[in-house]
Amino acid sequence: xxxTLKVWKQKNNNERGRFETYQVKEVSPDMSFLEMFDVxxxxxxxxxxxxxxxxxxxxxxxxxMCSMYINGRPHGPLQGVTTCQLHMxxxxxxxxxxxxxxxxxxxxVIKDLAVDRSAFDRIMAAGGFVSVNTGNAQDANNIxxxxxxADLAFEAAAxxxxxxxxxxxxxxxxxxxxxxxxxxxxxxxxxxxxRQERVxxxxxxxxxxxxxxxxxxxxxxxxxxxxxxxxxxxxxxxEYLSAKITK
Amino acid sequence: xxxxxxxxxxxxxxxxxKWSKYRSTVHLVNPANKRHLEIIVVxxxxxxxxxxxxxxxxxxxxKVFCFQDSARRAHSIAAQGGINAAKNYQxxxxxxxxxxxxxVKGGDYRSREANTHRLxxxxxxxxxxxxxxxxxFAREYGGLLSNRSFxxxxxxxxxxxxGQTGQQLLLGAYSGLMRQVGVGAVKMYARHEMxxxxxxxxxxxxxxxxxxxxxxxxxxxxHAVLLCSGGYGNAYYLSTNAMGSNVTAxxxxxxxxxxxxNPCYTQIHPTCIPVSGDHQSKLTLMSESLRNDGRIWVxxxxxxxxxxxxxxxxxxxxxxxxxxxxxxxxYPAYGNLVPRDVASRAAKERCDAGFGVNATGEAxxxxxxxxxxxxxxxxxxxxxxxxxxxxxxxFDLGKEVVKExxxxxxxxxxxxxxxxxxxxxxxxxxxxxxxxxxxxxxYNLMTTVPGLYALGEANFSDHxxxxxxxxxxxxxxxxxxxxxxxxxxxxxxxEIGTKAISTDHEAFVSAEKDVxxxxxxxxxxxxxxxxxxxxxxxxxxxxxxxGMARNATGLKEAITEIQELRKQFWADVRIPGELNDFxxxxxxxxxxxxxxxxxxxxxxxxxxxxxSCGGHFREEYQTEEGEAKRDDENFAFVSAWERTGENQWxxxxxxxxxxxxxxxxxxxx
Numbered sequence: 001x002x003x004t005l006k007v008w009k010q011k012n013n014n015e016r017g018r019f020e021t022y023q024v025k026e027v028s029p030d031m032s033f034l035e036m037f038d039v040x041x042x043x044x045x046x047x048x049x050x051x052x053x054x055x056x057x058x059x060x061x062x063x064x065m066c067s068m069y070i071n072g073r074p075h076g077p078l079q080g081v082t083t084c085q086l087h088m089x090x091x092x093x094x095x096x097x098x099x100x101x102x103x104x105x106x107x108x109v110i111k112d113l114a115v116d117r118s119a120f121d122r123i124m125a126a127g128g129f130v131s132v133n134t135g136n137a138q139d140a141n142n143i144x145x146x147x148x149x150a151d152l153a154f155e156a157a158a159x160x161x162x163x164x165x166x167x168x169x170x171x172x173x174x175x176x177x178x179x180x181x182x183x184x185x186x187x188x189x190x191x192x193x194x195r196q197e198r199v200x201x202x203x204x205x206x207x208x209x210x211x212x213x214x215x216x217x218x219x220x221x222x223x224x225x226x227x228x229x230x231x232x233x234x235x236x237x238x239e240y241l242s243a244k245i246t247k
Numbered sequence: 248x249x250x251x252x253x254x255x256x257x258x259x260x261x262x263x264x265k266w267s268k269y270r271s272t273v274h275l276v277n278p279a280n281k282r283h284l285e286i287i288v289v290x291x292x293x294x295x296x297x298x299x300x301x302x303x304x305x306x307x308x309x310k311v312f313c314f315q316d317s318a319r320r321a322h323s324i325a326a327q328g329g330i331n332a333a334k335n336y337q338x339x340x341x342x343x344x345x346x347x348x349x350x351v352k353g354g355d356y357r358s359r360e361a362n363t364h365r366l367x368x369x370x371x372x373x374x375x376x377x378x379x380x381x382x383x384f385a386r387e388y389g390g391l392l393s394n395r396s397f398x399x400x401x402x403x404x405x406x407x408x409x410g411q412t413g414q415q416l417l418l419g420a421y422s423g424l425m426r427q428v429g430v431g432a433v434k435m436y437a438r439h440e441m442x443x444x445x446x447x448x449x450x451x452x453x454x455x456x457x458x459x460x461x462x463x464x465x466x467x468x469x470h471a472v473l474l475c476s477g478g479y480g481n482a483y484y485l486s487t488n489a490m491g492s493n494v495t496a497x498x499x500x501x502x503x504x505x506x507x508x509n510p511c512y513t514q515i516h517p518t519c520i521p522v523s524g525d526h527q528s529k530l531t532l533m534s535e536s537l538r539n540d541g542r543i544w545v546x547x548x549x550x551x552x553x554x555x556x557x558x559x560x561x562x563x564x565x566x567x568x569x570x571x572x573x574x575x576x577x578y579p580a581y582g583n584l585v586p587r588d589v590a591s592r593a594a595k596e597r598c599d600a601g602f603g604v605n606a607t608g609e610a611x612x613x614x615x616x617x618x619x620x621x622x623x624x625x626x627x628x629x630x631x632x633x634x635x636x637x638x639x640x641x642f643d644l645g646k647e648v649v650k651e652x653x654x655x656x657x658x659x660x661x662x663x664x665x666x667x668x669x670x671x672x673x674x675x676x677x678x679x680x681x682x683x684x685x686x687x688x689x690y691n692l693m694t695t696v697p698g699l700y701a702l703g704e705a706n707f708s709d710h711x712x713x714x715x716x717x718x719x720x721x722x723x724x725x726x727x728x729x730x731x732x733x734x735x736x737x738x739x740x741x742e743i744g745t746k747a748i749s750t751d752h753e754a755f756v757s758a759e760k761d762v763x764x765x766x767x768x769x770x771x772x773x774x775x776x777x778x779x780x781x782x783x784x785x786x787x788x789x790x791x792x793x794g795m796a797r798n799a800t801g802l803k804e805a806i807t808e809i810q811e812l813r814k815q816f817w818a819d820v821r822i823p824g825e826l827n828d829f830x831x832x833x834x835x836x837x838x839x840x841x842x843x844x845x846x847x848x849x850x851x852x853x854x855x856x857x858x859s860c861g862g863h864f865r866e867e868y869q870t871e872e873g874e875a876k877r878d879d880e881n882f883a884f885v886s887a888w889e890r891t892g893e894n895q896w897x898x899x900x901x902x903x904x905x906x907x908x909x910x911x912x913x914x915x916x
Binding site: 012028030031032034035038039041042044045046048049050051053055056057058059060061062063064065080081085087089110111114116117118120121124125126127128129130131132133134135136137138139140141143144145146147150153154157158160161184185188190191 | 297300301304315316317318319320322324325334336372374375376377378379380381383384385386387388389390391392408409411413414415418421422423425426428429435437460487489490491523524526527528529531532658659662663665728729732775776777779780821823824828829831832
């Protein structure tokens with residue numbers, strides 16, 4: 001396969017970016033999208049040019065580090081898949097593919113396709129935990145959890161924190177990310193004690209970071225590589241409302 | 248026999264009492280003094296995140312460094328199958344002793360008894376801690392925790408969260424860490440890479456780190472430094488490790504005096520998705536839990552294998568009697584549950600004999616068809632009261648169960664290979680996965696440099712020559728949550744009088760200068776070939792000559808080839824971009840430069856160990872049946888390598904004494 005790439009190049013957050021066009025030849029359909037970038041970068045280095053900077057690490061769809069906006073969709077055309085698990089067999093010979101970084105005020109560009117997602121860490125530090133020091137725990141089987149609740153909590157906890165939800169949202173809202181953690185802990189008995197403080201502090205921090213509001217378009221769920229459900233956002237809204245009323 | 252330069256500091260007393268007694272008598276630090284003691288943690292995986300959170304809870308001032316953009320991305324996140332603990336919730340005869348015994352035996356009698364026993368002792372606390380944090384482990388309908396089987400073991404002691412156990416445990420530890428960041432007890436340095444340790448008066452007192460966004464070098468002081476930087480499987484280029492996983496932190500420490508333990512002990516995992524082409528950048532694991540619930544086979548007849556390879560025969564059409572379930576045939580007692588090293592070698596043996604099933608001849612089948620229909624499908628049919636279910640009904644019912652247990656793994660397989668594993672057997676082949684070797688540490692997890700510790704995969708201590716499945720998560724969290732918070736007191740209680748040392752100290756200045764010169768040297772080579780070019784070449788040498796099977800001739804060749812490759816690297820590598828900028832190629836170059844040194848030491852260690860044990864299989868030393876042949880008389884020791892000069896080493900020995908487990912030939916037959 002031969003592919004034309006239009007890739008966003010930006011030296012750093014202070015300088016303006018632009019699209020650059022690259023030709024990639026002899027692409028195998030078995031390559032992952034990132035392996036195609038490896039091949040391109042290898043060629044660029046050999047030609048004495050600067051390679052394209054992009055974030056990636058585990059390459060098995062779980063670390064959440066890769067973050068490309070491909071043909072107008074976070075992580076590309078497939079549903080429920082990260083960029084590193086997207087393979088070139090999803091494209092056709094001769095295709096032109098446009099690749100951009102996540103675009104959101106709260107995710108400033110570091111270089112080319114790499115962005116700064118530390119806002120997510122700060123939201124987690126504001127309340128995404130159960131306050132239990134090491135050594136305080138009771139025997140694990142003393143906490144009984146109905147299987148359905150455990151399964152729902154697990155589905156929410158599957159979030160990889162990649163930020164695709166923010167990139168997909170026209171308002172750059174982080175509601176799906178925040179709701180996944182709030183839901184996980186609200187569904188479990190371990191999370192009850194801090195249930196109200198948690199949702200308020202996490203939402204406050206989210207607002208402080210400059211993420212937009214949610215207008216229920218559902219783009220986040222559609223583009224989430226882990227298919228986290230917008231039902232979590234509904235739960236977050238309920239949790240927030242009841243915490244605000246009672247606190 | 249143990250070298251006078253190393254002392255494992257194993258407490259006296261009976262095995263079952265060593266840890267509890269030691270823990271009760273180890274020196275403590277007054278809470279008021281903890282506030283003045285600073286600890287640096289390098290790496291934010293299970294070991295690093297759990298240690299940092301726990302030490303901060305105790306009152307120490309902690310700094311955490313990771314090269315990823317967030318602590319949550321450390322490669323512990325990718326662990327799939329589960330975590331072991333001797334809870335005996337299944338009432339199937341598990342106990343601390345049995346977990347201890349299984350681990351020592353699984354490690355082919357090359358681990359340190361006292362450390363392994365302690366690991367088994369604290370295993371149960373880990374599950375309690377994780378559940379308290381809200382880790383959503385799999386549960387039964389009654390609300391209790393569920394367990395699954397793992398290799399090398401006859402009890403069900405593995406706790407899991409679908410095929411994402413590592414992710415859930417790491418997010419638990421990460422949440423504890425972020426809680427401490429939120430209250431200011433931990434300062435987090437993401438996108439930072441440690442490039443050297445700083446020793447002052449014979450003690451480790453800090454690190455030099457590079458801010459990966461600006462390229463700026465930074466100096467950081469600590470009363471103690473904890474390396475929780477993972478394993479070095481990427482020396483093989485292709486492995487199941489993340490792209491960024493590296494040996495750099497451990498290697499820099501090694502060059503500053505920390506001995507390296509058992510560098511040749513590498514785990515080759517039997518069930519990974521086979522290599523598809525030269526462009527391949529990494530290999531993906533299919534969890535061991537699949538092997539233990541499915542069946543491994545190749546065709547019995549060579550002509551069938553050839554027909555499958557050329558695409559003329561659909562494996563589903565091969566009759567059961569024409570299939571060679573070789574693990575069940577060779578190891579009737581454990582069957583598909585044999586440990587990883589045994590399963591990997593058995594796959595290699597079949598493929599080398601010409602029975603491989605993919606185009607390259609390097610793959611075997613992992614088949615769920617039988618269990619899906621006749622184990623899970625049948626069980627569901629009975630549950631639903633369906634008498635005489637059709638094949639289709641059995642398939643549909645079984646598929647739902649398998650989907651719930653392993654859905655994400657099946658999806659991942661389909662995504663990568665384009666083949667649907669519910670209808671076709673998966674193709675798998677062994678790949679580099681984990682390194683049992685690492686920095687040598689004593690019972691306190693301290694390296695040979697006072698004040699410098701190594702935790703998790705970065706140390707050598709608990710798994711001997713082969714790690715059992717679901718034990719890496721256990722060890723990382725044991726070290727971080729339940730070992731280091733106690734053992735570090737033994738050192739820091741003597742440091743309460745030490746004021747924070749200024750980073751203007753000459754040792755910091757000169758360490759930073761050395762790091763800068765090394766980086767400049769890399770940038771200034773201005774050669775013609777990319778870093779990956781050299782990394783791939785190193786990987787090929789390592790895989791072919793220091794991989795699943797090794798021999799003296801090959802290892803000697805490998806040493807010469809690596810030395811040559813290292814010269815070429817320093818003469819011809821090309822790193823684009825700038826030193827003081829976000830430059831991923833420069834990061835890679837530094838890591839590959841270290842792998843090029845480590846690779847040689849791995850081969851040297853494999854060459855000196857004239858025996859086969861666990862993951863280290865020397866072709867010259869095998870039984871008539873092709874099993875690993877240990878030499879307990881001459882090789883029951885840990886090799887601890889001291890660096891004595893530029894690519895020169897001296898090997899110290901720590902004798903392994905087995906007082907509580909009778910050393911025996913490992914048999915899974």
